[in-house]
Amino acid sequence: MASPRLIELWPAAGVRIRAGGVEMRWIDDELAVDLALLAGNGVHEEGSMPFNSPWTRGSAREVGRSVLSFQWAARPHVSAKRLVLEFGVLIDGEPVGIQGASADDWSVLREVETxxxxxxxxxxRGIGSRMRALMLHFCFEAMHAEHVVSAAFTDNAASNAVSLRTGYELDGVQRVVREGVAATQTRYRMDRDRWLQVRAANQQLIGADVEVIGVEALLADLEPVEPAS
Structure with a gap:
């Protein structure tokens, strides 16, 4: 866990979201290594690619290094202009994956992409739905987001099912390049009014009361800096 001195300097390091046996928290180096080794053991079937960037291609060591390099590069982006929050997901203390949210111009748009x-x-095992529901709770209830969006390749049945199960609404399609070939993604969107409609159903997915730690200091850190007069 992050030390109090680090949290004082970098409040994002102190953020934790817990509900029953599920915990999402800032990824320190020790957790990053655990997650890198986990990813090296496989994230999807060999013939598929659910990600825009094919970071899961290669040996276990190469995949693990991709996880580490991405996490290290993401850490500095905690500002009103560019916000990247990457949380390690743990079930009963065991690392199982990563749930992230990112935003540009957060202080103006109040919109994040998961x-x-x-x-x-x-x-x-239903973990994907639980951690997405927990992230939605964090974004809307703790971060006071106005919009949360997501996207998934049309051939990624699991990710599309999670978005629909947690209550996102369809927001069109987009064509992108995937490993050098055109591919189609389905876009999803949830605004605050929609969240209020599906909040109870998501609470059932989460299955326990949610505890959020450290968000107040993070929000204070995200206030836009007024230019000097």
Missing amino acids: GSWLGRAHQG
């Missing part, structure tokens, strides 16, 4: 992955050994 993304996630689970180690293959932990898939098919």
Whole structure:
């Protein structure tokens, strides 16, 4: 866990979201290594690619290094202009994947985009829906977001199912390049009014009361800096 001195300097390091046996927290180096090793053991079937960037291609060591390099690069982006929050997901203390949210111009738009992955050994158990529901709770209830969006390739049945199960509404399609070939993604969106409609159903998915730690200091850190007069 992050030390009090680090949290004082970097409040994002102190953020934790807990509900029953599920915990999402800032990824320190020790947790990053655990998650890198988990990803090296597989995230999806060999013939598929659920991500825009094919970071899961290569040996276990290469995949693990991709996880580490991404996490290290993401850490500095905690500002009103560019916000990236990457949380390790733990079930009863065991790392199972990552749930993230990112935003540009957060202080103006109040909109974040979610993304996630689970180690293959932990898939098919409803964890993906629980951690997405927990992230939605965090974004709307703790961060006071106005919009949360997500996207998934049309051939990624699991991710599309999670978005629909947690209550996102369809927001069109987009064509992107995936490993050098055109592919189609389905977009999803949830605004605050929609969240209020589906909040109770998501609470049932979460299955326990939610505890959020450290968000007040993070929000204070995200206030836009007024230019000097």
